[in-house]
Amino acid sequence: MSKELELYKAFIDGLVERKDSMTALWVKGDGFPKTEDNKAKNDLLATLTPEQKGVLAEMLQEEHIAGIHDTLAYINEMMNLEGLELHQDGESYPNDYFESLHYDFISRCDGDEWPE
Numbered sequence: 783m784s785k786e787l788e789l790y791k792a793f794i795d796g797l798v799e800r801k802d803s804m805t806a807l808w809v810k811g812d813g814f815p816k817t818e819d820n821k822a823k824n825d826l827l828a829t830l831t832p833e834q835k836g837v838l839a840e841m842l843q844e845e846h847i848a849g850i851h852d853t854l855a856y857i858n859e860m861m862n863l864e865g866l867e868l869h870q871d872g873e874s875y876p877n878d879y880f881e882s883l884h885y886d887f888i889s890r891c892d893g894d895e896w897p898e
Contacts, residue, residue: 786873793868793875794867794883797854798858798890806839847891854883 813827814820826836860866861877868875880886880897890896 785871786876787879789870789873790875790879793870794886794890797850797887801850803839803843803848806842809835809839809842831897847888851884851888854887858883873884 808814809827813824816824830838857866857868858877859869861883867877881889
């Protein structure tokens with residue numbers, strides 16, 4: 783496998799490792815850090831049932847992943863239309879080697895293996 787393809791896969795997999803929303807984890811857990819800035823958020827969370835917190839956390843998690851997806855879609859569009867290139871260690875990431883940055887990200891989030 784080429785170095786640029788290895789770097790590309792590592793980049794996507796690195797984003798997959800970071801897909802969990804800290805905000806969603808706080809909602810499901812003990813709330814936001816106990817600061818004055820977070821008081822209103824924690825007061826709101828205190829009024830919710832565990833089921834409601836679960837629904838809210840799921841929504842936040844989905845939006846977090848959607849944000850990463852949309853950013854990758856924009857980068858991909860810029861690569862396709864505007865000549866944007868991503869470089870690492872002197873190597874250029876391949877563009878659309880499998881599908882697209884955003885598709886590959888979602889596929890890996892879903893547990894799919896890399897294609898051969």
